[in-house]
Amino acid sequence: MRWNWGGGWRGRWRVKAAILTIGDELTCGYRLDTNTQTIAHRLAAVPLDVVLHLTVGDDEGAIRRGLEVALEAADVVVVAGGLGPTEDDLTRRAVAAHFGLPLVEDAEALARIRARLARRGRPMLPSHRAQARVPQGSEVIQNDRGTAPGFHLQRGGKHLFVTPGVPHEMEGMLEGFILPRLRRLVERDHHVRRAVMKVYGLPESEVNERLGEMMARGRNPLLGLLPHLGTIAVEVVAAGRTSEEAESLLAADLQRLRERLGRYIVSEDGRDLPEVVGDLLADRGRSVAIAEVGTGGLVVARLSEVGGADRWLRGGFVFASAEQAAEWAGVREGKADLAVHLASAARQAEEADVGIGVGPLDLSAESGGRSLHGTVSLGIDLGGKVRHRTLRFPGDPSRAREWAVGRVLASMRDALLEV
Structure with a gap:
């Protein structure tokens, strides 16, 4: 997705985000890193200023160095990978070591893991139990699609969210926990309203030309274009000091889009x-x-x-x-x-x-x-x-x-x- 980020917008939105993905299968090119794309798109729509993507292998030292870089660059860091039951799942240890915290067992997380395994007729192994251990002071993120929970840790004004690397498990935590939490964080000082129009039948270049100054850098509302097989999602994110101001800005831009894209608009509510x-x-x-x-x-x-x-x-x-x-x-x-x-x-x-x-x-x-x-x-x-x-x-x-x-x-x- 291409967003009209710019100096003016960045001046208003200073919540910076970084994404750290973990796995030898990613660094060696055996598997495409779709998690970064998914997370970046959703964070940008909050809106957060996504400033860094970083991928490291299954090595505790590399993970710690990645955390240092990401936390230095951003206010919010989302980590995906390294929470499974195998020996190369090292993210918990790396995070705990980075902050100087012990790993502690979360009773509620352990109960959920035990119940999930029981429903499948599987025994509780020591490796499963280890998944319930999180850095002390963390808030556990429930995993409704797998066994390994994620966690949220806040230190020194920084927010660290850690999820498994399995895409559908990560997406469940992203949509169910991380994004709602980040929206509340952003909207403490700003009221944000968003909408998605779907456009079909125009190439991205012509959509961009028709929108003209609406795609200018640093503009509020913020517009993003995401093309896929002939359909272009036009995402509009408006911010205001009050909800009424944000809604007014959004409504005005939606009307401009109707005037400029006309019959090519398929829907105004994100439907395909x-x-x-x-x-x-x-x-x-x-x-x-x-x-x-x-x-x-x-x-x-x-x-x-x-x-x-x-x-x-x-x-x-x-x-x-x-x-x-x-x-x-x-x-x-x-x-x-x-x-x-x-x-x-x-x-x-x-x-x-x-x-x-x-x-x-x-x-x-x-x-x-x-x-x-x-x-x-x-x-x-x-x-x-x-x-x-x-x-x-x-x-x-x-x-x-x-x-x-x-x-x-x-x-x-x-x-x-x-x-």
């Missing part, structure tokens, strides 16, 4: 395209059935993940080749309008209000109608009104399906808005 399409179907009391070839069933998969999809998703048909799809849809000759036939066949088969057909436009002998080559054919049957569109997207083979699904969902949204 599948959720938006699902909500449109639910609001209009319509149901949908889908038939797709060349996408691996991703359109149905994305929609089925939306909460309440059983109210409007009647069913889906996924085919390995265009020939199979054509035979199912009853197409005898020609394949140029296969997507339209698939849409109508799916709608009729499931007695749905809307039918969607998706397939490759390139039906060459080489592809056999199994893969996408920068284009996708889309058919939409609205129950008597049939549409056909050819959608184009970047042709990176490794991401072709994801790009295609995004274009299909965006076209579904546009069609439903016109109904």
Whole structure:
């Protein structure tokens, strides 16, 4: 994510943050360090001034040196890694040694570990018990997704948060404990309001150009752009001396975004395209059935993940080749309008209000109608009104399906808005 940090903003927000990740698998390149990216993005949105990323291996001396550097550079340090039950999980010892504190067993943490192991029918080993030991004076961070708890230690005006390195365990502690605590810390002196707009159909460069001075460094509200497969999340964070001032600043910027991004705005509350399409179907009391070839069933998969999809998703048909799809849809000759036939066949088969057909436009002998080559054919049957569109997207083979699904969902949204 790219934020419009600048001198003016930094002058108002002096809470600096550093991130320390730990593990030989990270320093040796065996595993991608996604924890740093996740933590940095979420801390910047608090907003904190993230000034340092640091990664060290599973070595107590290296961890202590990393802590020294991070605590010297920042007011808030988030550490991920080195809390597990194995011999190379050294973070507790390193933190305790850095602050000159003994490790003490936390009774509540031990009880949670014992209960979690019992539910799984596993015995309590000495290595499990060691996970309940934290530096004296620490506040334990409950781990609802694993055995090893984290901890929060405050010393000399510095805040140290330590979590396991397993991403989903770290994320649980980040969202459930660390971020709420940091927001309270920041909002003692400032009232902060935030919103996320999702934009689809514009490249990041054009979004940046349309926003113009809104992306200026040091501005309040703070804007951040996070692009992913055609969708750009525009995060807006406004700060004021009162909640009313912060809300007013946020509302004014949201209106500016509406004026500059217009029809490309998918949602103003952080919802992604599948959720938006699902909500449109639910609001209009319509149901949908889908038939797709060349996408691996991703359109149905994305929609089925939306909460309440059983109210409007009647069913889906996924085919390995265009020939199979054509035979199912009853197409005898020609394949140029296969997507339209698939849409109508799916709608009729499931007695749905809307039918969607998706397939490759390139039906060459080489592809056999199994893969996408920068284009996708889309058919939409609205129950008597049939549409056909050819959608184009970047042709990176490794991401072709994801790009295609995004274009299909965006076209579904546009069609439903016109109904």
